[in-house]
Amino acid sequence: MNNKRLTRxxxxxxxxxxxxxxxxxxxxxxxxxxxxxxxxxxxTAGFPGFLLYIALWLLMLVEGAK
Structure with a gap:
């Protein structure tokens, strides 16, 4: 099984x-x-990409975090 996780x-x-x-x-x-x-x-007018980046910044765990 692949244990890859999406982390920052x-x-x-x-x-x-x-x-x-x-x-x-x-x-x-x-x-x-x-x-x-x-x-x-x-x-794409910047706004959607910027908001998505901020959302991922807040939601994604930092590499090595449990």
């Missing part, structure tokens, strides 16, 4: 570690995930 990255965080945590969980490059998130946020 504590070591590879630029702001809160949300994009790095999602990239690690999905197996993507962290920098590519950050660029994609930024582009999607900018091209």
């Amino acid at each position: 990255s504590a070591e590879n965080a630029w702001l809160a570690g949300v994009c790095a945590g999602i990239a690690d969980y999905l197996g993507f490059d962290r920098d590519a995930m950050r660029i994609v998130w930024l582009l999607l946020t900018l091209f």
Whole structure:
């Protein structure tokens, strides 16, 4: 069974570690995930991407937390 958990990255965080945590969980490059998130946020008027980032920041556990 796969025991992967979606967590924020504590070591590879630029702001809160949300994009790095999602990239690690999905197996993507962290920098590519950050660029994609930024582009999607900018091209969707910014507000939905910004709110989703804040929500994930509050809801996702930090890496290593139980």
